[in-house]
Amino acid sequence: MNLIHRVGAVNRLNEETFLMTIDSPEIAAAGRPGQFVNIRCGGPDAYLRRPISICRIDRERGTFDIGVQIRGKGTEALSRMRPMEPIDIMGPLGNGFSLKPEDRRIAVVGGGIGVFPLLQLLIEHPASEKLALLGFRSRDQVVLEQDFQMACDELLIATDDGSYGTAGFVTSLLEKKLGEKTFDRVFICGPTPMMKRAAAILLERNVPCEVSLEQRMGCGIGACLVCACKTRAGDDWDYAHVCKDGPVFSGEAVIFD
Amino acid sequence: MNLIHRVGAVNRLNEETFLMTIDSPEIAAAGRPGQFVNIRCGGPDAYLRRPISICRIDRERGTFDIGVQIRGKGTEALSRMRPMEPIDIMGPLGNGFSLKPEDRRIAVVGGGIGVFPLLQLLIEHPASEKLALLGFRSRDQVVLEQDFQMACDELLIATDDGSYGTAGFVTSLLEKKLGEKTFDRVFICGPTPMMKRAAAILLERNVPCEVSLEQRMGCGIGACLVCACKTRAGDDWDYAHVCKDGPVFSGEAVIFD
Amino acid sequence: MMEKKTDMSVNIAGLKLKNPVIAASGTFGFGREYSALFDLSRLGGIAVKGLTLEPRKGNPPPRIAETPSGILNSVGLQNPGVHAFIRDEIPFLRRYDTAIIANASGNTVEEYEEMVRILSDADVDAIELNLSCPNVKEGCMAFGSTAAGITQVVSRVKPFCKKPLIVKLTPNVTDICELALAAEAAGADAVSLINTLLGMAIDVKTRRPILGNIMGGLSGPAVKPVALRMVYQVSKVVKIPVIGMGGISNGTDVVEFLLAGASAVMIGTAGFVNPYAWVEAINGLEQYMLENNCRSVAELTGGLIV
Amino acid sequence: MMEKKTDMSVNIAGLKLKNPVIAASGTFGFGREYSALFDLSRLGGIAVKGLTLEPRKGNPPPRIAETPSGILNSVGLQNPGVHAFIRDEIPFLRRYDTAIIANASGNTVEEYEEMVRILSDADVDAIELNLSCPNVKEGCMAFGSTAAGITQVVSRVKPFCKKPLIVKLTPNVTDICELALAAEAAGADAVSLINTLLGMAIDVKTRRPILGNIMGGLSGPAVKPVALRMVYQVSKVVKIPVIGMGGISNGTDVVEFLLAGASAVMIGTAGFVNPYAWVEAINGLEQYMLENNCRSVAELTGGLIV
Ligand SMILES: Cc1cc2nc3c(=O)[nH]c(=O)nc-3n(C[C@H](O)[C@H](O)[C@H](O)COP(=O)(O)OP(=O)(O)OC[C@H]3O[C@@H](n4cnc5c(N)ncnc54)[C@H](O)[C@@H]3O)c2cc1C
Ligand SMILES: Cc1cc2nc3c(=O)[nH]c(=O)nc-3n(C[C@H](O)[C@H](O)[C@H](O)COP(=O)(O)OP(=O)(O)OC[C@H]3O[C@@H](n4cnc5c(N)ncnc54)[C@H](O)[C@@H]3O)c2cc1C
Ligand SMILES: Cc1cc2nc3c(=O)[nH]c(=O)nc-3n(C[C@H](O)[C@H](O)[C@H](O)COP(=O)(O)O)c2cc1C
Ligand SMILES: Cc1cc2nc3c(=O)[nH]c(=O)nc-3n(C[C@H](O)[C@H](O)[C@H](O)COP(=O)(O)O)c2cc1C
Ligand code: FES
Ligand code: FES
Secondary structure (H helix, E strand, O other), rough: OOOOEEEEEEEEOOOOEEEEEEEOHHHHHOOOOEEEEEEEEEOOOOOOEEEEEEOOEEEEOOOOEEEOOOHHHHHHHHHHHOOOEEEEEEEEEOOEEEEEOOOOOOEEEHHHHHHHHHHHHHHHHHOOOEEEEEEOHHHHHOHHHHHHHOOOEEEEEOOOOOOOOEEEHHHHHHHHHHHHHOOOEEEEOOOOOHHHHHHHHHHHOOOOOOOOOOOOOOOOOOOOOOOOOOOOOOEEEEEEEEOOOEEEEEOOOOOOO | OOEEEEEEEEEEOOEEEEEEEEOOHHHHHHOOOOOEEEOOOOOOOOOOOOEOOOOOOEEOOOOOEEEEEOOOHHHHHHHOOOOEEEEEEEEEOOOOOOOOOOOOEEEEEEEHHHHHHHHHHHHOOOOEEEEEEEEEEEEHHHHHHHHHHHHOOOEEEEEEOOOEEEOOOHHHHHHHHHHHHHHHHHHEEHHHHHHHHHHHHHHHHOOOOOEEEOOOOOOOOOOOOOEEEEEEOOOOOEEEEOOOOEEEOOOEOOOOO | OOOOOEOEEEEOOOOEEEOEEOOOOOOOOOOOOHHHOOOOHHEEEOOOEEEOOOOOOOOOOOEEOOOEOOOEEEEOEEOOHHHHHHHHHHHHHHOOOEEEEEEEOOOOOHHHHHHHHHOOOOOEEEEEEHHHHHHHHOOOHHHHOOOHHHHHHHHHHHHOOOOOOOEOOOOOOOOOOHHHHHHHHHOOOEEEEEEEEEEEOOEOOOOOOOOOOEEEEEEHHHHHHHHHHHHHHHHHHOOOOEEEEOOOOHHHHHHHHHHOOOOOEEEOOOHHHOOOOHHHHHHHHHOOOOEEEOEEEHHHOOOOOO | OOOOOOOOEEEEEEEOOOOEEEOOOOOOOHHHHHOOOOOHHHHOOOEOOEEEEEEEEOOOOOOEEOOOOOEEEEEOOOEHHHHHHHHHHHHHOOOOOOOEEEEOOOHHHHHHHHHHHHHHHOOOOHHHHHOOOOOOOOOOOHHOOOOHHHHHHHHHHHHHOOEEEEEEOOOOOOHHHHHHHHHHOOOOEEEEEEEEEEEOOOOOOOOOOOOOOEEEEOOHHHHHHHHHHHHHHHHHHHHOEEEOOOOOOOOOHHHHHHHOOOOOEEEEEOOOOOOOHHHHHHHHHHHHHHHHHOEEEEHHHOOOOO
């Protein structure tokens, strides 16, 4: 696996979020929606790599985009990288969302930075009808609206404070939409409470769904077993590992607690 | 003390040595020859500051130069800093060389990177006759020759392998010169064996000398006591501290062992 | 309505500090050098360089090695002796409105007793018994690494101690709680921890140890997780206040130690990298308290939710 | 004249390794994941994920926290059990020309014995007894932190052990030499050290520990000075080979551990940051040996000049 790639464009999306293009024909060719990359961000204190989802892939140009929210030392260091700088990335990693031809009508439900992996999914999914429900804290947190617009048939946005789109949680949008129609599969990514709620809503209505989980990681490839998440195993439960068994899991499999 | 200064020009002197100008009216105004600054070099692994001598001061422009040899993580990170970048420097620190009007005839004896602090000393010293004896490993290690030439009356260079100037050690040059004339004071900076030898030669002939010592440092200001060096204390000895009592010591005071 | 300002003061077994940030012993000398950089009155207190009965020269150089996110030191208690401290340094330190904590070491139990007797009559605010220095052959760690040793020293000095008595513990032990409990039982008014972790660095070019003394004490951010764990463990078992230290570099780190159970903290190594670390940590703590509506430091102490 | 190539091989009490670099237990799984990145036959050996008699689920997440130049982990020995290992993993590992070291833990002395009996009849090259895991409640650290505990376990399993027996020591003790000597006396063929230092990390925003299990084991470059010191101390007192580890990231670090007294080394955490750390360390060691005219690894072992 080649680790050294190159930073392309870096664009601020809002005060704390940026979109970074990475030049990497290898990752662009191999990457699938829902997979992630593990980035060595540098900076004196960010020892471990940071897992970041693949947000969009341009296979012709051999580049892919990541959308990143600055949270701590690592993402902060990452945000200061400049075009043309070398960047140390392992990827693509993890399993990605399912792309089944028989899923004709799909929806994505994204919250905050959880929207990022859903973009490439919408772009690439073979479904004939695609709905995107995205939730943000407020108007200034809304990102990639146009890009999502172009990648789906209908885009609905909810903001917690009502400063843009519908006021309230994206899960309410989901419930409302489910009153109107059903879906062959729904893909969810966002804060855990949101995913838990959304998955519950869908399971209740027997709509299959996939969720993309987050967990702190070590190796990023399945060797160290630190990125555990609780999943159903028959009548019992077990720990699966987000980096290798996920980050995408079927909604029924995950035990949110 | 203001810690944040700005990198000016950075010029390679040879493969492993560079000269860096720092914009800092404060340090330029307060700095004296032989004093040093303590630099936070950055880079993931260079935790401590690095002590580096003041090499030249331009008080009008409010800048000073340092000459640095790349040895490890810190100096390596320092070498990658670019003009206009902010740089975290404590200084000026330490005591510096004596600048006595009664010292009419002086010589400096420098070896390798030990030549750097001697440049500003030559520039600023009030003596009427100034000799510079500089030793390097080989021709490609010779640095700042012109600058030294302009700052003294006579410059002699020795190289270990004879590829430039006189073949042999700079201490041999010193012995030869002492056969011709004497000096009111001699200033020495370089590898420990060289300083030990030079000081011995001079003490034998009752020529006062000053040596600039190196030691690994913590605080850089005299509080932590890590930068100990052995000095005479009456009939006994004691540990003095390079950062506060030095880096310049009188040749008689130091116990080289 | 009057706005209630955040109260930063703490009271450690009778030792009143205006804020919980103390300069750690051995990293701050007797304050003179840092007084040129900032007003020492900003500090909660100053634990002065480790004192012994007689002056000590300390260990051969090099006395410091850089390690990943930390340092090793092997100063070996170089100090002018307790009498010179009282004569030359206390008057200087008293010019500032900050607590003076005398850090005392001895080679024998008798010497510890003598030190405590002398310091009890000196103008210091507390005595910190260093039972944990890894850099000297006799005394110190020898006493400090067993509960019996701690009991022996602390119970011996306690009757003569007229100041709050802080016992400083070494982390180089199997069970730090046992040591803290021994100190408490023998009369310590507080414990401080951690001193340095014994470590070593090697130069592959020369094939020699970097430190003149071969081994040295590890401090700085690298040790913070160990220090935090020990503060957490100890503060759960003792009733006396715990002063936490080990790798603290800023206000966030201070809050972590308080949450883990510390009543005050000390900062050392971080000051070598950032000479304003102490002041910035105080400011950072205050800001955290304001942002989180903490009225007092005590509200944070032991506030970890588990 | 034939040029003599540097000989990288080592022999640890009958365990022959083509080079002294082993993947540390728990950081390398059973090799499958890294086999996609490089040829496992490059490695001197692989210490597989810590095994127990029964499958174990391990501790609740989060199981990792980043610390300055290191990490804390609290995996808690999640593993499929020794039988699944023998059935499913050994055949895979045997495809590569590298030594298989089975890392074994037990809750009781009986379990340790049972593990050693089972693994003695399995196709592994050595057994590493994990007497030092800080992340499980019973067993392990409990036995591993006293000489008596080590003596008890090691002398119990030794008669049944048909493979080189490596005893892995915990650094969370007052005197690591005492433990190493106890292991040696009870029949260990080698000791490996260090396991992780017990530590903790706190999130000041949530006021909770970062790890689901509150405390965890510190590893990575931060612990290197402590590990190096312990390897130095232990190798001076035992006659059996010492396998050194703790924060090794590259060839230079490997040389440091060899000079301190190690006969081989293990690398773990560094591989999370650089998945080629093991291979690069082997290359780096070889380069050092060539540049310094070392004919064999044994020439470096214990070669520190003090
Ligand atoms: C599969 C996956 C995909 C992700 N995709 C994205 C994305 O597309 N865009 C984006 O902005 N963020 C994404 N995240 C979250 C991102 O990894 C964290 O925000 C980031 O690691 C925080 O690092 P930091 O240095 O800023 O914060 P710090 O607090 O300094 O991080 C300290 C440590 O905690 C870990 N950590 C902290 N928060 C998280 C988290 N939420 N998940 C995993 N590890 C964490 C860090 O990796 C690091 O090891 C993803 C996480 C996972 C697991
Ligand atoms: C008073 C003084 C003035 C100096 N002036 C100059 C100068 O003008 N130009 C120049 O090139 N070098 C100078 N040096 C030496 C310079 O400080 C070291 O080369 C530098 O610290 C090495 O850092 P590193 O990160 O490259 O090496 P590393 O090996 O990574 O350093 C590891 C640690 O050892 C310390 N260290 C290593 N070598 C030395 C040394 N020789 N002296 C002190 N600490 C050391 C480092 O500061 C650091 O803490 C001076 C040293 C002192 C004490
Ligand atoms: C250079 C140096 C000298 C020290 N000297 C002493 C001392 O004399 N007495 C003492 O009790 N602790 C001494 N210590 C230990 C510190 O007080 C403190 O316990 C330790 O460094 C951990 O804190 P830190 O990581 O903030 O430095 C010294 C530490 C350093 C780095
Ligand atoms: C995630 C993780 C899991 C570990 N699991 C085990 C284990 O199962 N058995 C064991 O003996 N050591 C285990 N260790 C300890 C390592 O083998 C090693 O002793 C320690 O991490 C120090 O080496 P390092 O700094 O190179 O990682 C584990 C370490 C880590 C980081
Ligand atoms: S991060 Fe190592 S197993 Fe997932
Ligand atoms: S470096 Fe601290 S006293 Fe010199």
